[in-house]
Amino acid sequence: MQPIQLFDAASSTYTYLLFDENTRDALIIDPVDDQVDRDLAVLRQYGLTLRWTVETHAHADHITSAAQLAEHAGARTAAPAGCGITTAAKQLAHGDVLQFGKESLKALHTPGHTAGSMSYVWREHVFTGDTLLINGCGRTDFQSGSASALYDSITQVLFALPDTTTVWPGHDYQGRTHSTIAAEKAGNSRIAGKSREEFIAIMDALNLPKPKRIDEAVPANLSSGIRHDAHGQPQPGAGAAVAPPSVQAAEGYAGDIAPELACQWWQSGQAVLVDVRTDAEREWVGFVPDAVPVAWKQWPGMAMNPAFDQDLKAAVPAGKKVLLLCRSGVRSIAAARRATELGLEAYNILEGFEGNPDRSAHRGNQGGWRKRGLPWRQN
Numbered sequence: 001m002q003p004i005q006l007f008d009a010a011s012s013t014y015t016y017l018l019f020d021e022n023t024r025d026a027l028i029i030d031p032v033d034d035q036v037d038r039d040l041a042v043l044r045q046y047g048l049t050l051r052w053t054v055e056t057h058a059h060a061d062h063i064t065s066a067a068q069l070a071e072h073a074g075a076r077t078a079a080p081a082g083c084g085i086t087t088a089a090k091q092l093a094h095g096d097v098l099q100f101g102k103e104s105l106k107a108l109h110t111p112g113h114t115a116g117s118m119s120y121v122w123r124e125h126v127f128t129g130d131t132l133l134i135n136g137c138g139r140t141d142f143q144s145g146s147a148s149a150l151y152d153s154i155t156q157v158l159f160a161l162p163d164t165t166t167v168w169p170g171h172d173y174q175g176r177t178h179s180t181i182a183a184e185k186a187g188n189s190r191i192a193g194k195s196r197e198e199f200i201a202i203m204d205a206l207n208l209p210k211p212k213r214i215d216e217a218v219p220a221n222l223s224s225g226i227r228h229d230a231h232g233q234p235q236p237g238a239g240a241a242v243a244p245p246s247v248q249a250a251e252g253y254a255g256d257i258a259p260e261l262a263c264q265w266w267q268s269g270q271a272v273l274v275d276v277r278t279d280a281e282r283e284w285v286g287f288v289p290d291a292v293p294v295a296w297k298q299w300p301g302m303a304m305n306p307a308f309d310q311d312l313k314a315a316v317p318a319g320k321k322v323l324l325l326c327r328s329g330v331r332s333i334a335a336a337r338r339a340t341e342l343g344l345e346a347y348n349i350l351e352g353f354e355g356n357p358d359r360s361a362h363r364g365n366q367g368g369w370r371k372r373g374l375p376w377r378q379n
């Protein structure tokens, strides 16, 4: 069995999708935010249920789609415990195993590119992230990198795997897709046959430019790539102290709107408020009285609501705007894009009902319709 290898050309990043052929439970390694629509389409095409998103480390060159996939596909997020990705639901330690159907993925701590970096073993395959690349390795000159630690990780952890193990790297810049442990042991120009001192000297002499997106990507990846409303601006700390600007242009729908202004538009009758969360969320987390419930997806499994188009059109009279509310702004953006395709003037309500997760992955502390004291009830 082979993994499905997916490529993001902008960052030369490989993403891997593994699944159980019988149960169709799946796991994705290093998904990229710009590719979330492609990845959701691949999941649909293969009939898969995504159980886990897994990171090899906190990337400096792209932003993960982990939080988006959690929202769209109902996956749980996992990341190496040493990477500071505090929003990930599962903090992986060396030797931990993630199950998907009857398949399992084993975490190996392989520090060096970053202190927390991990590689993952599935059957006769190893996913090495930026620890071991084809005829290369990840850089060690920033983000807690250490050439000495990388030397040990490659020579003692990865090279201890069977020679026939297929190596699937986190990147390749020359179109190569995979290698083997035997080939890297024999021919990797950075490390094959090199002493620790020789390897450290090679790494010290690389003098690589700073990655273009590091200042944006690392902070975003430390919170699983969750979109911080809006347009990548981190929110002020806990609480609802600062309201975002009222309406901002968006791609594919009319705009992102601040919760207070959305509430005014709704209460003055210029707009219909549509809650696209699942029935379960409205029932248990809380609901907005008189908002129209039209689920985008339903829990469990987060299957698309086949009646969405029809129910949305029925909910919005001609000439009215529609305001879309979800948990934190992932599903409501997808729904706003769809509403626009259906001919509606659609707005995404920033922060959603519960707001973004905080450092402990707790929602409800950082903005959101409920935190801001807008109308809601709980059964």
Ligand SMILES: [Fe+2]
Residues within 6 Å of the ligand: 057, 058, 059, 060, 061, 113, 130, 138
């Ligand atoms: Fe990296």
